[in-house]
Amino acid sequence: MSPPRYYTVTWDQLHRDAKALAWRLHGKGPEGGAFKGIVAITRGGLIPAAIVARELDCRLIESVSVITYGKDGEEQNRGEPTVAKPPVAAGDGTGWLVLDDLVDTGTTARVVRAMLPGAHFATIYAKPAGRPLVDSFITEVSQDTWILFPWDTEPQFVAPIARSAAAGG
Ligand SMILES: O=P(O)(O)OC[C@H]1O[C@H](OP(=O)(O)OP(=O)(O)O)[C@H](O)[C@@H]1O
Numbered sequence: 698m699s700p701p702r703y704y705t706v707t708w709d710q711l712h713r714d715a716k717a718l719a720w721r722l723h724g725k726g727p728e729g730g731a732f733k734g735i736v737a738i739t740r741g742g743l744i745p746a747a748i749v750a751r752e753l754d755c756r757l758i759e760s761v762s763v764i765t766y767g768k769d770g771e772e773q774n775r776g777e778p779t780v781a782k783p784p785v786a787a788g789d790g791t792g793w794l795v796l797d798d799l800v801d802t803g804t805t806a807r808v809v810r811a812m813l814p815g816a817h818f819a820t821i822y823a824k825p826a827g828r829p830l831v832d833s834f835i836t837e838v839s840q841d842t843w844i845l846f847p848w849d850t851e852p853q854f855v856a857p858i859a860r861s862a863a864a865g866g
């Protein structure tokens with residue numbers, strides 16, 4: 698079943714929220730200093746990771762690829778996750794920052810946390826079911842809200858109110 702609500706995120710808003718996350722993470726590395734490096738959870742974590750890395754002056758970026766295929770052709774009805782590429786450079790994660798765009802059910806975060814138990818785990822957005830799995834986040838949305846990211850959407854023509862009202866819309 699599709700969730701009834703959408704939360705649309707523009708490029709501008711994503712940049713602002715990622716910078717807000719960088720402010721929150723500043724000084725949260727080992728002994729109150731910088732993180733050793735960033736692990737981006739592909740693909741959604743790649744752009745937040747680039748923005749946060751720029752703000753925190755972090756140049757060492759690792760990635761972890763977790764693939765959870767949609768079941769029955771439905772993006773929102775997801776199956777079991779598989780790790781297509783482990784974050785080898787990050788060891789057990791101690792001193793590292795892990796970044797993703799959001800945590801929803803927590804399935805992805807659980808898999809990555811098991812590989813990197815020592816890392817600080819951060820997302821820009823969080824839903825209640827996944828929130829306990831992240832150390833830092835910026836904005837919480839309800840579980841039945843689907844976040845529309847700018848890379849998944851495009852602006853399109855919308856009929857004027859008068860015309861859509863006349864059509865009964
Ligand atoms: O908490 P969860 O229920 O695991 O959902 C959150 C994950 O889902 C999305 O990734 P997705 O698996 O769609 O892949 P993508 O990042 O490659 O688009 C999102 O980027 C998170 O990684």
Ligand code: HPA
Nearest residue numbers: 799801842843844845846
């Ligand atoms: O709310 C969401 N939006 C986009 N991708 C997602 N993957 C899991 N939850 C979401």
Ligand SMILES: [Mg+2]
Nearest residue numbers: 739740741742
């Ligand atoms: Mg993802």
